[in-house]
Ligand code: 3HC
């Protein structure tokens with residue numbers, strides 16, 4: 116049963132009981148209506164308490180039902196709320212914890228609301244690309260006013276119940292036992308004669324509603340660029356302000372039905388579930404015991420080591436930071452302090468918190484200080500010999516059961532594990548730069564990595580607020596292995612006729628945060644050069660355009676040398692198309708007889724994105740990633756892939772794998788076509804009319 120019904124001396128208590136978050140799926144909705152009717156028909160009942168079991172009052176509509184027949188099957192949430200609101204006996208919503216989306220809308224339909232402090236109150240629909248579709252845009256403004264409600268609706272951000280104590284939303288915020296208080300409140304209002312107050316009957320008072328609505332529209336313009344929902348939220352609130360509750364409600368419903376079908380909403384829901392799915396590893400059960408991580412050590416205080424250490428101290432976990440030389444240690448600590456100082460300057464961290472965080476950091480030059488660490492993350496130079504020295508030493512000093520992690524971006528984690536006598540405790544933790552900012556953490560599972568190590572690292576990742584995705588061992592893991600194909604295509608297109616600014620502009624218009632050439636200039640073109648030199652040795656059969664090598668031979672390593680694919684001016688990060696580089700590219704095409712032709716923006720986007728998709732499909736075929744949404748999460752959180760497109764694999768599904776296959780085969784038959792060895796699964800899925808993320 117999704118809903119429990121009990122009676123307590125004249126009060127009926129309807130308890131939503133649909134774990135994990137009391138989502139308002141069909142059976143829960145039907146259960147509420149049944150409960151209300153049962154209470155109406157029982158003369159002994161004077162009032163009804165509506166509450167939730169477990170960790171939420173309600174997390175809202177059941178998102179898994181969206182775009183299925185169940186979503187619109189009666190009783191819909193709109194009907195449930197009508198029944199609640201129309202109840203002749205007063206209904207009191209008792210909110211002990213999360214009341215979000217449809218959950219809050221349901222509570223707004225009740226005649227009274229009481230809450231415990233600490234309950235998270237939100238209308239987060241906008242984060243799923245939709246708007247509150249069960250009266251939220253109409254009742255919340257009537258409950259807490261136009262400005263506060265628009266802020267909540269457009270941001271989707273949760274507000275703690277105690278902060279809303281005087282807002283008009285709650286009749287009481289109760290410090291003690293909420294269940295007891297709810298019964299007492301119910302008995303009090305049950306004694307009153309009806310009709311009982313309805314939020315819908317309240318007025319929206321505002322001295323200049325039209326002006327504020329316009330201000331809200333301007334404020335969301337930037338975030339709303341690729342998403343229709345924020346503006347629709349404002350439209351719906353405005354409709355209620357101008358035309359009254361019923362017309363506003365009808366308009367809200369219309370907008371909801373349209374938005375739920377949009378690719379943007381689909382993409383955001385994919386990301387919501389993808390994030391949660393990423394933490395589930397198919398052969399590692401949810402109840403796998405985890406190791407306790409209360410002390411961490413980081414080896415190497417360079418670019419990555421410093422950022423990695425910050426992640427742990429931000430979460431209150433003490434870190435011992437080890438370097439080989441005092442100067443390097445001092446430099447690393449100074450950088451960490453400088454980063455925190457910048458956050459203090461922005462007003463996002465209190466000065467005393469800075470000192471508290473620094474106090475959690477213990478610098479050392481001695482391996483003896485690592486003996487207590489539960490987890491040791493290595494971030495030293497990217498050379499197997501150096502990693503060997505470090506891991507052999509760690510094997511000697513680390514306590515039994517300590518997890519030994521490497522932040523390597525290109526080396527073989529199995530080889531690193533083999534430097535120790537405890538390969539089961541070794542795992543890759545591949546952070547992205549800047550490590551204290553970027554959300555993505557690739558967790559690299561070696562062939563010997565034990566399940567409890569994986570479960571521990573995945574749990575820890577949540578604590579340090581990373582999106583962790585498991586990758587098998589391969590060159591580049593998930594993210595960098597795919598990006599290499601993307602960069603290859605970008606370079607081929609230069610020699611075939613495009614210029615850096617055209618390619619960057621086309622893919623940025625598609626929605627990428629930064630095109631490949633601006634990105635390379637930022638990261639340093641010398642890094643890619645070093646990787647290619649290694650590739651020329653290891654994979655002489657693999658064909659690369661050498662146009663980037665020529666750029667590096669000119670010493671144009673990017674922003675750090677003031678010149679790369681673009682020109683840069685001192686004190687200005689803007690990228691200016693470079694005449695010298697564009698001429699060099701023209702010369703290069705001539706020298707290699709590549710011939711230059713006009714390349715359309717559509718071709719640019721297809722070649723860049725489908726090269727990711729093709730490699731992603733191979734990664735799935737090889738089991739390096741266990742599901743397509745994991746690949747999408749890597750690209751959404753680590754590579755600036757546009758969120759409104761949901762990641763490369765979802766985008767491929769949206770385009771249709773039949774069309775993706777045709778495009779890849781077309782590019783494979785042209786110049787530089789040898790780079791397109793189509794992944795068999797694309798054709799197989801296309802033939803079945805399926806996508807990477809669909810089962811039907
Ligand atoms: N529908 C379906 N499943 C949901 C859900 C929902 N509304 N909310 C959460 N879940 C599922 C999650 O997918 C997860 O499933 P899993 O265990 O199989 O991975 C499980 O519940 C637990 O979720 P979390 O791991 O996120 O648990 P937390 O305790 O960290 O957070 C929460 C709980 C704050 C409720 C968070 O899950 C959340 O923010 N949920 C989404 C809330 C939301 O967006 N509500 C609006 C829905 S749309 C709506 O109501 C439309 C209406 O206006 C008509």
Ligand code: NAI
Pocket residue numbers: 414415416417418419420437438439443493494495496497498501504505522523524525545546547548
């Ligand atoms: P870095 O050169 O900035 O820092 C390396 C630090 O390790 C230096 O401070 C050095 O003194 C120290 N070090 C070297 N040998 C040591 C030893 N034996 N014991 C203790 N300390 C030692 O390098 P960076 O960029 O921080 O990279 C570190 C690791 O992280 C590499 O494996 C790299 O591939 C990986 N990585 C780098 C990313 C980046 O964007 N820079 C992204 C993801 C991973």
